[in-house]
Amino acid sequence: MSPPTKTRLELTWIGKETRPRLEPRILIEDPERSYHAPHRVTPNDQFDNRLIFGDNLLALKALEAELAGKVKCVFIDPPYNTGSAFEHYDDGVEHSLWLSLLRDRLELTRRLLGPDGSLWITVDDNEAHYLKVLCDEVFGRSNFVANAVWQKKYTVANDAKWLSDNHDHVLVYALNKETWRPYRLMRSEEMDARYRNPDNHPKGPWKATPLYAKQTGSTEEKSRRFLFKNGVAWSAPPGTSPRFPDDKLRELDANNEIWFGGDGTASPSRKTFLNELKLLGPPAPTIWLHSDVGHNHEAREEAKACNPSDPFGTPKPERLLRRVLELATQPGDLVLDSFAGSGTTGAVAQKMSRRWVMVELGEHCHTHIIPRLRKVIDGQDPGGITEQVGWQGGGGFRYYRLAPSLLEKDRFGNWVINKQYNAAMLAEAVCKLHGFRYAPSDSVYWQQGQSTERDFLYVTTQTLTAGQLQILSDDVGTERTLLVCCGAFRGNPRDWPNLTVEKIPKAVLDRCEWGKDDYSLQIANLPQAPAGGHVADGPGQPGEPERNTSATEAARAGRRRVSAAVPNLNLFDPPPSGKGD
Numbered sequence: 001m002s003p004p005t006k007t008r009l010e011l012t013w014i015g016k017e018t019r020p021r022l023e024p025r026i027l028i029e030d031p032e033r034s035y036h037a038p039h040r041v042t043p044n045d046q047f048d049n050r051l052i053f054g055d056n057l058l059a060l061k062a063l064e065a066e067l068a069g070k071v072k073c074v075f076i077d078p079p080y081n082t083g084s085a086f087e088h089y090d091d092g093v094e095h096s097l098w099l100s101l102l103r104d105r106l107e108l109t110r111r112l113l114g115p116d117g118s119l120w121i122t123v124d125d126n127e128a129h130y131l132k133v134l135c136d137e138v139f140g141r142s143n144f145v146a147n148a149v150w151q152k153k154y155t156v157a158n159d160a161k162w163l164s165d166n167h168d169h170v171l172v173y174a175l176n177k178e179t180w181r182p183y184r185l186m187r188s189e190e191m192d193a194r195y196r197n198p199d200n201h202p203k204g205p206w207k208a209t210p211l212y213a214k215q216t217g218s219t220e221e222k223s224r225r226f227l228f229k230n231g232v233a234w235s236a237p238p239g240t241s242p243r244f245p246d247d248k249l250r251e252l253d254a255n256n257e258i259w260f261g262g263d264g265t266a267s268p269s270r271k272t273f274l275n276e277l278k279l280l281g282p283p284a285p286t287i288w289l290h291s292d293v294g295h296n297h298e299a300r301e302e303a304k305a306c307n308p309s310d311p312f313g314t315p316k317p318e319r320l321l322r323r324v325l326e327l328a329t330q331p332g333d334l335v336l337d338s339f340a341g342s343g344t345t346g347a348v349a350q351k352m353s354r355r356w357v358m359v360e361l362g363e364h365c366h367t368h369i370i371p372r373l374r375k376v377i378d379g380q381d382p383g384g385i386t387e388q389v390g391w392q393g394g395g396g397f398r399y400y401r402l403a404p405s406l407l408e409k410d411r412f413g414n415w416v417i418n419k420q421y422n423a424a425m426l427a428e429a430v431c432k433l434h435g436f437r438y439a440p441s442d443s444v445y446w447q448q449g450q451s452t453e454r455d456f457l458y459v460t461t462q463t464l465t466a467g468q469l470q471i472l473s474d475d476v477g478t479e480r481t482l483l484v485c486c487g488a489f490r491g492n493p494r495d496w497p498n499l500t501v502e503k504i505p506k507a508v509l510d511r512c513e514w515g516k517d518d519y520s521l522q523i524a525n526l527p528q529a530p531a532g533g534h535v536a537d538g539p540g541q542p543g544e545p546e547r548n549t550s551a552t553e554a555a556r557a558g559r560r561r562v563s564a565a566v567p568n569l570n571l572f573d574p575p576p577s578g579k580g581d
């Protein structure tokens with residue numbers, strides 16, 4: 001009998017099994033690039049925002065300890081993998097690479113989401129359906145909320161070879177769909193205008209709504225008759241049932257909340273008052289029209305207004321982000337975008353009083369995002385949603401870059417502590433590595449990190465003598481414990497039961513990959529196809545343009561275009577055993 005086969009339904013691709021072992025880097029603020037309004041404009045101003053320059057995989061790892069379970073909404077607009085090169089980055093990552101790149105980032109992203117958190121991804125037809133399956137795997141199929149269709153373009157392309165491509169997808173996942181609910185859309189002026197007050201009712205504008213509902217009650221209930229105080233006898237129309245019991249109808253009648261038409265002859269209906277609506281707006285539909293949430297051309301105009309001489313190539317319209325943030329967050333909630341582009345998410349979050357974190361690898365982090373955000377904070381950006389939300393400026397952000405790897409190789413090929421690290425950086429990095437909170441005490445030199453109220457961490461590159469360790473142990477006492485990370489030590493650690501002594505870097509060498517700054521999954525890093533595995537013909541998929549290399553590599557290079565030969569890979573290659581032939 002053949003052994004049981006793997007029955008899980010899953011998408012496979014070359015390199016799927018390879019997972020990065022990420023170093024939890026520290027983040028270093030550059031105050032020269034951070035920016036804050038000089039004073040508060042409103043009590044809701046958000047100053048606590050972060051712009052991180054660097055690869056988003058390392059950045060997400062760097063944020064993990066602090067933000068795990070705290071993010072309310074993640075919006076990402078990753079390179080679409082269309083095979084075309086844009087001016088500020090190149091998104092033609094080969095199909096398998098693209099999937100691996102996204103999978104690793106999605107897994108980390110999921111850990112950052114809070115229990116009421118949700119993920120929103122824009123993607124086009126090239127990868128949307130693969131991405132859906134991938135997200136099902138990472139988030140659980142039961143947490144798929146919707147695939148909203150966004151009308152990104154309102155004109156039909158007359159030169160379309162097949163169908164004119166007018167939409168993108170917005171994939172929506174909740175961390176826990178059972179409990180997660182989107183907020184309602186804001187009421188529009190048009191919706192409110194349907195509420196009037198022709199009889200000058202003291203409760204204000206109202207709209208007439210039926211006194212009956214779908215057929216639900218018993219036969220007796222359906223044929224119930226009610227006599228209003230003006231003598232009108234009413235029963236629910238055939239096929240329906242009364243919505244309210246007699247007591248409620250009597251109460252509404254007594255309060256003049258039944259409408260019999262302008263001349264008193266219409267079939268009675270209920271006055272539903274605008275100020276009593278329980279749900280403020282309607283639920284969002286899954287079709288997002290350009291008239292409601294903007295389109296690509298609008299986004300490009302916004303980008304032009306921000307940076308007339310060099311507009312960002314693939315921005316999203318601010319109204320699209322407003323829709324996402326309106327459905328997923330409330331003021332003060334934390335929003336994350338790890339593919340920041342020109343910074344639309346941060347700009348919109350700022351204008352809507354949400355807190356935000358953005359990550360961007362390309363030089364446009366400095367040339368586009370920072371100038372845009374400065375304008376927003378100064379109240380000098382009249383475009384996008386500024387007028388709709390009444391934005392007047394305020395708040396701020398801190399700019400960070402990723403620290404270099406904690407370890408580097410010396411000229412003999414041995415791992416040593418990176419010379420760029422000073423004592424404070426070293427202490428913070430070692431704390432992060434061990435899952436301690438970096439909290440250096442002003443008065444106690446060995447209290448640099450803390451994991452619990454009584455458990456501390458101390459880092460030094462020195463060699464500690466037995467005498468020094470004894471002094472430390474006496475100071476720590478019997479009620480506390482201390483992890484000592486030092487260059488070397490003398491003596492037997494068992495002599496000091498309240499201390500755990502380890503040598504760095506030796507003790508941490510196996511923890512992760514050191515000295516690796518590039519997780520952009522370049523072709524050269526792709527695992528070899530299994531021996532005997534099928535190799536597809538020609539570059540890319542049939543009918544696709546020749547593809548370029550890593551999006552992240554090109555993103556880093558800013559406007560530099562990178563192109564290289566692409567290996568011949570097919571997502572649905574049969575396994576090496578030949579099964580599936």
Ligand SMILES: C[S@@+](CC[C@H](N)C(=O)[O-])C[C@H]1O[C@@H](n2cnc3c(N)ncnc32)[C@H](O)[C@@H]1O
Nearest residue numbers: 055056077315316339341342344361362552555
């Ligand atoms: C489609 S754009 C995002 C546009 C953005 N939504 C906007 O409105 O401007 C994708 C962005 O992801 C960035 N990116 C790609 N790979 C990245 C990586 N590994 N780390 C950080 N950013 C990355 C690219 O440089 C590019 O700016």
